[in-house]
Amino acid sequence: MILNSAGQVLNLFEESDIKLLNSILVKLPDAPNQKDSFHAYTNGFQESSFIYPAIDKLVVSKLEKYFDIKFKKVEGMLLKESIPWGIHTDYNKKDFCVDLAILIPLNIVPVNTHTVIFNEESTDSFQQFMIQNKPLDVNAEDLHDTLCSHESIDNLKYVSLKGAYPWSPGSMMYWGGKILHASDNFLVNGLIEKQALVLFTTIN
Numbered sequence: 771m772i773l774n775s776a777g778q779v780l781n782l783f784e785e786s787d788i789k790l791l792n793s794i795l796v797k798l799p800d801a802p803n804q805k806d807s808f809h810a811y812t813n814g815f816q817e818s819s820f821i822y823p824a825i826d827k828l829v830v831s832k833l834e835k836y837f838d839i840k841f842k843k844v845e846g847m848l849l850k851e852s853i854p855w856g857i858h859t860d861y862n863k864k865d866f867c868v869d870l871a872i873l874i875p876l877n878i879v880p881v882n883t884h885t886v887i888f889n890e891e892s893t894d895s896f897q898q899f900m901i902q903n904k905p906l907d908v909n910a911e912d913l914h915d916t917l918c919s920h921e922s923i924d925n926l927k928y929v930s931l932k933g934a935y936p937w938s939p940g941s942m943m944y945w946g947g948k949i950l951h952a953s954d955n956f957l958v959n960g961l962i963e964k965q966a967l968v969l970f971t972t973i974n
Contacts, residue, residue, distance in 0.1 A: 868947030
């Protein structure tokens with residue numbers, strides 16, 4: 771079942787598609803994410819937004835064909851991330867619960883960064899998840915020495931690695947909305963900011 775899984779599809783988009791996407795998404799005003807502390811600009815849009823018809827034609831229709839599903843609802847954002855995200859879930863949005871999250875890197879040349887996906891699921895904050903669960907015997911604490919040096923070893927003991935997907939040009943990553951995931955610590959690789967189109971969907 772796709773809602774309990776995660777993966778990456780390579781070469782789904784051409785370089786020209788990514789360049790066109792960038793030219794569309796740059797029209798969105800900067801909206802800093804400041805729920806706890808600044809991590810990124812999360813420049814959002816909905817199906818009623820002026821850019822959505824272009825996103826629907828270029829991206830959403832291709833994704834529905836690839837997954838052989840019909841999205842009931844789609845919201846998205848241009849993510850301009852400058853501080854790595856810790857472990858979190860995308861499940862709870864203001865007005866709906868996410869079935870499937872999709873990330874399309876907007877770089878047209880390779881960059882040394884990954885999205886890190888774990889096996890565990892949560893419909894609440896990761897802090898609440900740790901209260902309700904115990905550390906795992908087989909866990910992801912070794913990632914503190916590699917991809918997730920921005921996360922504590924104690925936190926990484928509560929999750930196990932499903933996959934770490936590189937931001938390959940033209941690729942698409944997806945994961946069920948409840949699945950815990952994180953950024954890697956791209957700052958240690960000299961990357962100041964990374965950008966992606968992120969979609970949050972519900973499915974009929």
